Amino acid sequence: MxxxxxxxxxxxxxxxxxxxxxxxxxxxxxxxxxxxxxxxxxxxxxxxxxxxxxxxxxxxxxxxxxxxxxxxxxxxxxxxxxxxxxERLGDAEKHTALDRVTMGVELQTQLNSIHMDVATMPAASQIMIGQMAVAGSQFSSAEMAQIQQMMKQQGTEKQSIDNDALFTSRIRLDLKAKPANSLSFVGRLSAAKVFGDSTGVKWYNGGPNAVTMDGNIHSNGSDSALRVERAFFTYFGDMGDVPYHFSLGRRPALGGAPAEFSTSSMVGGSPMAHGINWQFDGASLGFGLADITGIPGANFKLCWGVGFESGVGSGNSYSMSYNSDIDDMQFGGWIANLYQDENTTITNMYAHAANVTDGFSGLVVTPFTLNGQDLNGDGQYDQFQMNANDGAYISRTEPTANIGSIDIVTLLAQSKFAQVDFFVDLAMSHARPSGLSANPTMQLLGTDALLNSNGEQNDRTGYSIWAGVKTELPWQASIGFEYNWGSEYWIGFTGGEDNPAGSKLATRGSVYEVFYNHPMVENKLTLSIGAQYYDYDYSGSGNPMGAPVKIGELSALDAFLPVTESMWNYYMNLVYRW
Missing domain, CATH: 1.20.5 (Single alpha-helices involved in coiled-coils or other helix-helix interfaces)
Structure with a gap:
């Protein structure tokens, strides 16, 4: 215009x-x-x-x-x-997507073939004890001492126990969420089931894993119930140049390094498996030190946990008693990553267990019951009553006393050269007894103190070595060998080890293992085949109660409950991970 x-x-x-x-x-x-x-x-x-x-x-x-x-x-x-x-909608969608996507599934189906050489009481002693239990015998402490002396003078009988095919399944459902950059949640539900069995409670055979307890129920085969294996939150922050994190809840305490070595899997837990492979509840506070120290991968984590709760709410028979003198079992320590690069890791762990108890709350079926009465109030039973458990009734076990403290130290070095991976893991334990068990059965057997018998209170130091080597093969497969040895007084909290033959890391003696791993279906399915040979030097592996006895010197009293002398464990498993 x-x-x-x-x-x-x-x-x-x-x-x-x-x-x-x-x-x-x-x-x-x-x-x-x-x-x-x-x-x-x-x-x-x-x-x-x-x-x-x-x-x-x-x-x-x-x-x-x-x-x-x-x-x-x-x-x-x-x-x-x-x-x-x-942006707001995207955050919501991201949160929802993460809640839905970050769920993992692990299903392991395993076949074990177990063959044991076992030392047991002679048939005559078994008949005598059986008759006493069936008759509901009563006897005094002096008569019990006579029974002990008689059984100490008798030798043992050898038996071969075989289970050619033991099938187990373990399912784990992993849950993860990160609602904020500074906060995360991790949970895991798990069930470990023996084929053809859903009782959840075992017959007591003297082994530490025969009692179903909080620390081992997630790995020892039992029933088909899903239970909370881990559930904890972690808060992340910074203190200047030092990143830190605080975590509280049911801890990721099973399958720590270097347990992943023979399974070609990720590290499963925080504590070093050589000293602690046992589920517990607690907290941790960790600091990243790599930037301020200049040491690659350096970090330091303080840990605290509860192994046994004795007070109100625990359900123990003495929890409501004003004069109960049994304290909670707690422990603390640290995990220090001293160095870590692409090929090499060096890690140290220290743990101190205070107020160690003579057992844990659990469930078991015992062949007989033994009750004691303290008539004069001196803390020692004066009269005993033994009865057969003819109905195979389930018993709830609980600690009867605090028996001392235990310190555990481990040092792990892992590395790789060319196509060969290897590690060396050293461990030491030191036990300080300071009390006696009030359990009548332990008084009968004389195993009434921490790594001591018959009331002795001597400090005990034990040692253990664990080493392994493996090499890569075509098709991403691997083959390897592991060896571990424990001394006479070696003790660790490894009863949660995923092994129906018993914890190899608890062994007072030697264990030799050879294994082969073959990833399949884009590493979502892994086949593992292996064999373990246990050669025990002393009795009581993994059990803190009683002084160990050399295998060649066992008496009928020492074999009141069967003692394994050697064992072959052949295994094959398929693990599906997604």
Missing amino acids: IKRYTMIGLAGAVLSAQVFTGTAFAGQTALSQEELINEINMLKNIVLDLNERLAGAEEMLQMSLEMKEQQDAQVADVVEVVDELD
Whole structure:
């Protein structure tokens, strides 16, 4: 519009020029002066009108520009609101997606073939004890001492116990969520089931894993119930240049390094498996020290946990008694990653267990019951009553006394050279007894103190070595060998080890293991085949009660409950992980 009116105005100016020069209206009669003035006035009016219209058009253009700026501002506001809503919705969708996606499943089906050479009481002693239990015999402490002496003078009988095929299944459901960058949650539900068995309670055969307890129920084959294996939150923060994290709940305490070595899996737990492979509840506070120390992978974590609760709410028979002197069993310590790069890791762990008890709350079926009465109040039973458990009734076990403290130290070095992985893990335990068990059966057997018998209270130091090597094969497979040895007084909390033959890391003696792992179906399914040979030097492996006895010197009293002398464990398992 502006261009059009401007051209009209220019045409008027040209016409005016033509009039004054006499070039207009060529061939026509010249206009009079009055007519010429009228014509000029008309042209002026046209120009004025065009100028007014042009001014109006400019005003409309300015208004249009202002309206456009307002519209642009409104659009910007709308875009900002939409972006904010999109971000909020995206966070919600991300949170929902993570809640749904970060769930893992592990299913392990395992076949074990177990063959044991066992030392037991002679048949005559078994008959005598059986008759006493069936008759519901009563006897005094002096008579019990006579029974002990008689059985100490008798040797043992050898038996071979075989289970050619033992099938077990273990399922784990892993749950993870991270609602904020500084907060995460990890949970795991698990069940470990023996094929053809859902009782959840075993017959007591003298082994530490025969009692179903809080620390081992997630790995020892029992019933088909899903239980909470781990559930904890972790808060992440920074103290200057030092990142830290605090965690509280049921701890990831099973399958710690280097237990993953022979299974070609991820590290399963925080504590070093050589000293602690046992489920518990507690807290940890960790610090990342790599940046301030310049040492790759350096970090330090303080740990605390509860092994036994004795007070109100525990369900123990003495929890409501005002004069109960049994304290909670607790422990604390640290895990220090001293160095870690792509190939090498060096880790130290220390744990101190205070107020160690003579057992844990659990369930078991015992062949007989033995009750004691303290008639004079001196803390020792004066009279005993033995009865056969003819109905195979389930018994709830519970500690009867605090018996001392235990310190455990481990040092692990793992590395890789070319296609060969290897590790060496050293451990030491030190037990300080400071009490006696009030359990009648332990008094009968004389195993009434921490790594001591018959009331002795001597400090005991034990040692253990664990080493392994493996090499890669085609198809991402691997083959390897492990060896571990424990001394006479070696003791650790390894009863949660996933092994129906018993914890190899608790062995007072030697264990040799060879294994082969073959990943299948894009590493989602792994086949493992292996064999373990246990060669025991002393009795009581994994049991803190009583002084160990050399295998070649066992008496009938020492073999009151069967003692394994050697064992072969062949295994094959398929593990599905997703």
